[in-house]
Amino acid sequence: MAEQLAASPDSSSAHDEHSSDPAVMGWMKGEPVPADRLVNRETADHLRFPMTRWSFSHMRQFMPTALVSRGEGAPSNLPHNLRGDLDTVMLTPMGSDQSMSFEESLYDNYTDGILVLHKGAIVYERYFGITRPTTRHLLFSVTKSFVGTLAEMLIVEGKLDPEAQVGAMIPELAASGFAGATVRQVMDMTVDLDWSEVYEDATGDIGDYSTALNYVPRRADYAGPTDLRSYLATIRGQGNHGRTFTYRTVNTDVLAWLVMLAADQRLETMLSQRIFAPLGFECDGDLILDPLHTPFAGGGLNICLRDLGRLGLAMANSGMIDGRQALPAQVVSAIRSEGAALEGMHRPDYATLPGFTYRSQWWMMNDNCGAFMGRGIHGQALWIDPTANVVIARFASHPVAGNVPKDPSSLASYRAISAYLSDS
């Protein structure tokens, strides 16, 4: 396939982090919108930088989505205690001997929105380009952390057996590479599959996957699977599960399927009733769907920045937010327990993650502060440092999908802000 899940930079574009500002570019301005300002799905513009700086904040305008309702209650309290001293906090990117300020790191990472919470209050909040507090920005793989959290909830409730095998729970996958894997192996991505997550290879597995789920427009001569689950059934493997962590997005789509079967509920309903409403989210979410209404669980949730911060707050505080136990403490501790080591990973993406492990669709840093993360391509991040009581939520639209180019400054910026706030 000519297109892929991740955005590809327009080779004719020499736009940097400033000139690519979508407000400056004027995407979708004009009635009718001139051709050179149109972000057109039919030509997959929405997946091509610098148009992505607009489209990642407007994904529902390109494909069908399900409502993830915040419910009917008032939002949980998120007090502002803004401080002006964070912009000049200095950091040194990994592998560099040149320091930069926190504010410089935001531009360096093509940030669309950034929120810093300390002790439950917003100490820093900033939006760039066309992103706003009510914008539902694409989370990419931070979506996975929501799905993993739901899975842990169902395990705690006894509704989902982590040792059950995929093939026994999902007959449609009994002949696939997932068949002999356990729920836990799917959660921790130790499933052995002939499937490669290489965003830069548009003709590879990621391209087939995104085409099947209709994330990228289909060419007229496309003859492959036309829905996500039919595609999942075509994936093969050698069956050596549980040995090596390998990051493969399709695991999360299988996990979401398992979770929906275990709870007998749609994913959007579970997200609403078990996460959005209990945490007091202020905005509804958008969940991208394939043509048969199957959610794109591997990376299709879109929410607003403060709500991503709310999830971080609850994860940092054993499930508590605004004085209430919104998520079971047992779920948070299960996620924070020992995960799959990343040492077996074969991809250069993970060079920036020394010591990390992966557990229940969350990234564990295993450093002295016990920080953990949700991470998504193009710079999406939810950083949670329970020791410093710091949460950082970030939306971004970096031209490169994989996190290697961004991690050196972004991870260093999160560490620097956590340390600074912890000391202050």
Place this chain on the structure above:
Amino acid sequence: MAEQLAASPDSSSAHDEHSSDPAVMGWMKGEPVPADRLVNRETADHLRFPMTRWSFSHMRQFMPTALVSRGEGAPSNLPHNLRGDLDTVMLTPMGSDQSMSFEESLYDNYTDGILVLHKGAIVYERYFGITRPTTRHLLFSVTKSFVGTLAEMLIVEGKLDPEAQVGAMIPELAASGFAGATVRQVMDMTVDLDWSEVYEDATGDIGDYSTALNYVPRRADYAGPTDLRSYLATIRGQGNHGRTFTYRTVNTDVLAWLVMLAADQRLETMLSQRIFAPLGFECDGDLILDPLHTPFAGGGLNICLRDLGRLGLAMANSGMIDGRQALPAQVVSAIRSEGAALEGMHRPDYATLPGFTYRSQWWMMNDNCGAFMGRGIHGQALWIDPTANVVIARFASHPVAGNVPKDPSSLASYRAISAYLSDS
């Protein structure tokens, strides 16, 4: 084209108002959903009764939509003062000698949700099937009343000249049948066009229109316009504008275009900033888009029931809601002034509307109570009786598009409830 804007009853279906309950039918239940429970866009299931009883509450799952943000404030207060005596209020449908109760009329009209407000409080609120307080139900042509209200706001502000000609404002329409019509004529639908709004004729103008905007899936051999505005430019007429009211949805798509040009803003932004946020809506809305992100202004807004009630409250109270002037009083009075007479209408649809006039995309009853309405196919309604201080908002999914089969009992039910509450 084989499909059309309005839903067509499945000829093999003998479902009545009870057996068609979408919760009973079990649409979209199961992982994966069995073929006989799937509401599939590719086969246009979502436009076919009885699947419409599910799809009208889930339109964003079938096509791209824009967010219409409610803003960041708290919702306006909508106190509950529920009373149990409305169900048994009796009414006699027009042209009938058999009376029925209000509750019977709800089933008779395939009601999905009904809200009755009296003196600013909710006195009756009920949801059927799978529709809920947070459901964004398709408004169909009640959407038009939102667009007309925006147009009146811009006229009051001096940003839109009601006497300006369409062809002068929109060069793309200078060769179309709209060219010589004024903004006011578009607002009041006295534009003379060779275009017929016949829902039952799937091969007619409505079919072409819905296909161009991608509301219905396109056949592989489709060769017509592939976006809404290109289609509008193909419409022809004789130029005898201002003489006769004829209900044609395409007027509203032109009006929305005029409104967006006059304000230099997207329709979803205007709806958000000028209606949703000032009125304190509790839910965001979904606005259906064509492939170039042009809003389906003729009938593509989806909102929750209480918010439709909020618009009615403000319209009933000179723009006031919750003690605030949310809409300019001048806008409401402009809408309630003399409109285009329906006497010239040639369609049997209007047999049920004696004495009605049409003004700024609202229906004026011109009876002794000064009631006026927003009306949409398949039974959508916003009834506003300022004298009785009664507002009734209704979502429905009647198998027949046009309102003739429903008006005798639905209009009688609104009149009966208004009279009953006025007396009590």
